[in-house]
Amino acid sequence: GQNIDQPTEMTATEGAIVQINCTYQTSGFNGLFWYQQHAGEAPTFLSYNVLDGLEEKGRFSSFLSRSKGYSYLLLKELQMKDSASYLCAVVDSNYQLIWGAGTKLIIKP
């Protein structure tokens, strides 16, 4: 079967760095998405990785290793507004989007 694993919940301190991991077992791979979802709001796109390596976008970076079936989202200089759920989703060989259950990130002052 196809599976996306993410930690259910993480806690970090304002100003710090946090890494949210996502591991996947899918039938093929055609890219990986990260979305951010604040409570009661729409998920919004953060990043899309299809090649190995790190892509940086301001305070957020996303890393992909296809050989390891692994990605992480790195958030730097954490702010209270970063408290949200972070959803990992993989596009499989049939171009189906497989979603993880999301990681709830709690930022403490």
Place this chain on the structure above:
Amino acid sequence: ETGVTQTPRHLVMGMTNKKSLKCEQHLGHNAMYWYKQSAKKPLELMFVYSLEERVENNSVPSRFSPECPNSSHLFLHLHTLQPEDSALYLCASSQDPGNYNEQFFGPGTRLTVL
């Protein structure tokens, strides 16, 4: 504001009621989606429409009935729902139906079935 709106934002209904969820996208996209989001579970894709034609239906019970009258509007008609159908229903759109495209989500309708 993502360019995708949903109404109502909250809905409480009995198991014998009939109601409809509405989604509208203002982005000129060609594909629209309905998802179900339950607590601590992955997003479940329910329906996909491309240019008003249903291209995917993931074994969704017939008590959920989608309608796409044009490329900007999508409805989800609900009837004789069960309490386990209580969830957040998200609408999304993308430029094309290929899943390598970024999807733009609406804020969702929080549905409670009594």
